[in-house]
Amino acid sequence: MKKLINAVDDFVRESLEGMRKAHGDLIDVNYDPFVVYRVDAPRQGKVGVISGGGSGHEPMHGGFVGKGMLDAACPGEVFTSPTPDQMDWATKKVDGGAGVLHIVKNYSGDVMNFEMAADLGREADIEVQSVVVDDDVAVKDSLYTQGRRGVGGTVLLEKIVGAKAEEGGDLQSVADLARDVNANVRSMGLALTSCTVPAAGSPTFELGDDEVEIGIGIHGEPGRERIKMEGADQLTDRLAKPVIEDLGLSSGDQVLLFVNSMGGTPLAELYVVYRRVAQLLDEGGVQVARHLIGPIITSLEMQGASVTILRLDDEKTRLWDAPVHTPALRWGV
Amino acid sequence: MFSVAQAVAWVRSTASVIEDNAAALTRLDAAIGDGDHGTNMNRGFKAAVQRLDGLEAEDFSGLFKAVGMALIGKVGGASGPLYGSLFLGMAKELGDVGEVEDQRLAAALRAGYDSVVARGKAQLEDKTMLDAWHPALVTLDAALAGGKELGPALDEAAASAEAGMKATIPMIARKGRASYLGERSRDHQDPGATSTHLILKTLADVVNGR
Numbered sequence: 001m002k003k004l005i006n007a008v009d010d011f012v013r014e015s016l017e018g019m020r021k022a023h024g025d026l027i028d029v030n031y032d033p034f035v036v037y038r039v040d041a042p043r044q045g046k047v048g049v050i051s052g053g054g055s056g057h058e059p060m061h062g063g064f065v066g067k068g069m070l071d072a073a074c075p076g077e078v079f080t081s082p083t084p085d086q087m088d089w090a091t092k093k094v095d096g097g098a099g100v101l102h103i104v105k106n107y108s109g110d111v112m113n114f115e116m117a118a119d120l121g122r123e124a125d126i127e128v129q130s131v132v133v134d135d136d137v138a139v140k141d142s143l144y145t146q147g148r149r150g151v152g153g154t155v156l157l158e159k160i161v162g163a164k165a166e167e168g169g170d171l172q173s174v175a176d177l178a179r180d181v182n183a184n185v186r187s188m189g190l191a192l193t194s195c196t197v198p199a200a201g202s203p204t205f206e207l208g209d210d211e212v213e214i215g216i217g218i219h220g221e222p223g224r225e226r227i228k229m230e231g232a233d234q235l236t237d238r239l240a241k242p243v244i245e246d247l248g249l250s251s252g253d254q255v256l257l258f259v260n261s262m263g264g265t266p267l268a269e270l271y272v273v274y275r276r277v278a279q280l281l282d283e284g285g286v287q288v289a290r291h292l293i294g295p296i297i298t299s300l301e302m303q304g305a306s307v308t309i310l311r312l313d314d315e316k317t318r319l320w321d322a323p324v325h326t327p328a329l330r331w332g333v
Numbered sequence: 334m335f336s337v338a339q340a341v342a343w344v345r346s347t348a349s350v351i352e353d354n355a356a357a358l359t360r361l362d363a364a365i366g367d368g369d370h371g372t373n374m375n376r377g378f379k380a381a382v383q384r385l386d387g388l389e390a391e392d393f394s395g396l397f398k399a400v401g402m403a404l405i406g407k408v409g410g411a412s413g414p415l416y417g418s419l420f421l422g423m424a425k426e427l428g429d430v431g432e433v434e435d436q437r438l439a440a441a442l443r444a445g446y447d448s449v450v451a452r453g454k455a456q457l458e459d460k461t462m463l464d465a466w467h468p469a470l471v472t473l474d475a476a477l478a479g480g481k482e483l484g485p486a487l488d489e490a491a492a493s494a495e496a497g498m499k500a501t502i503p504m505i506a507r508k509g510r511a512s513y514l515g516e517r518s519r520d521h522q523d524p525g526a527t528s529t530h531l532i533l534k535t536l537a538d539v540v541n542g543r
Contacts, residue, residue, distance in 0.1 A: 033406075054409075076409045076410075077369070077372075077373070077376075077409055078369075079367050079368075079369055080367075080369050080373055080409035080410045081409050081410050081411075081413075082409065083405060083406050083407065083408075083409050083413055084405060084406075084414070085405075085406050107411075107510065108411040108453070108508060108509045108510065109409065109410035109411035109412075109413070109414070112411055112413075112414040112415070112452055112453065113409070113413065113414055115414075116405065116414055138513075139513050140515070146508060146509060146510070146512045146513065149513065197367075197368055197369060197372075199359075199369065199372040200359055200363065200368050200369065200372065204363050204367065204368045205363065205364075217510070217513060219367040219510070224513070224514065224515060224517070
């Protein structure tokens with residue numbers, strides 16, 4: 001394992017220290033427990049929006065803390081959900097009297113830890129609502145599974161919902177919007193290589209030089225299917241087609257297309273993927289009205305990509321365009 | 334009889350057993366989860382032991398609450414809330430006494446199990462830690478009801494936990510991250526059932542003076 005880390009146990013903290021030094025104008029960091037929060041928190045009268053998840057997905061979520069997006073993010077250990085004391089601390093830190101929204105990705109650990117934190121917040125008389133993101137079409141949603149995972153759609157939701165909270169939406173309207181975004185976004189990803197969790201020291205799964213894992217989550221967990229390597233367009237179709245179909249897109253729809261790198265795939269390859277998805281959408285009469293491209297929700301150094309499509313309406317488009325000023329996303333300011 | 338001193342020894346001994354088995358637990362988790370179960374459990378039980386070092390544990394409630402909160406705060410993932418709930422459930426059941434009859438320990442383990450079920454909402458044969466817990470608790474109750482001493486009864490329970498752990502191998506996961514694999518989760522032993530077996534085996538070892 002070759003990584004730019006000093007000691008495995010210090011990795012998350014030292015990464016947060018660097019982030020705070022770089023972005024001290026936007027964020028501050030609490031180290032016990034780990035919470036990245038807006039430097040001007042709490043904002044009186046504004047709904048607090050917090051999220052959290054394992055580390056190793058940077059810039060998610062800490063990179064999205066700032067004006068127009070998240071009020072706080074709770075980073076867990078690498079690929080491990082944060083603990084209730086973190087979300088409890090964050091909830092109390094950002095509560096400006098208008099309640100707090102928890103954005104939770106649908107992984108069993110995240111859901112349980114956030115549930116415990118929401119209970120603690122309510123005990124302290126803070127109004128807490130939780131929204132669970134589950135946009136991954138690779139997972140069958142049935143009574144017999146955990147249900148779909150929360151993946152790429154999470155960042156789009158955090159941006160749009162963060163803008164709604166910034167302009168003064170109340171807790172109920174912010175939570176309703178979050179559920180509406182979740183209902184209109186779908187994702188699917190693939191891995192060309194595995195990745196190595198520092199504490200484990202070896203790759204999470206073995207993938208041959210000529211193999212591709214289709215339908216991965218964001219924690220280096222294996223997907224549903226392993227296939228032989230194919231051309232970029234064929235692989236892209238395997239991601240984009242289920243997403244388009246599941247969303248039920250039809251001619252005339254406007255969408256936001258988000259092509260994400262899992263960490264190790266360069267921008268040049270993402271554009272090849274983007275080109276193909278845009279082609280498919282164009283053929284179906286769907287207009288790509290907004291886009292996002294880059295390493296936004298990563299799995300450490302994994303090579304791979306995910307495709308996320310969000311069906312837009314006027315309000316979502318307006319809120320996507322609204323000013324945002326965070327370490328990772330910045331426009332309109 | 335089961336004493337707080339034995340409970341302390343159980344927690345300390347579990348911490349070292351988990352440390353010894355951390356790599357193996359992580360390997361099991363890498364196959365069908367996300368490869369951090371051993372690391373997380375090791376971090377959590379180390380924190381629990383640290384908590385005990387600064388604690389004059391004289392009753393079960395204080396002891397198990399401290400352990401549960403340490404696990405909830407330090408393990409992360411699903412295992413943190415689940416094992417944390419186990420110890421909190423036991424703390425609530427036993428209260429602030431320092432020694433209990435054998436059946437009360439069995440009842441406390443059952444209460445802890447119920448808390449795990451309430452938090453995780455899994456069912457038997459979902460390929461989770463419940464598949465090791467449940468047969469162990471049934472065996473323990475039966476052995477005690479049949480007049481066995483606590484030590485031998487816990488040995489039987491640990492053996493049932495081991496059988497339950499192995500029975501997860503052919504199961505298809507329906508909860509947790511392994512459930513995303515569907516059919517591909519078959520032929521792997523569940524990491525949570527494995528750590529549950531270690532915890533119960535350690536309890537039997539401590540009570541039997543091994």
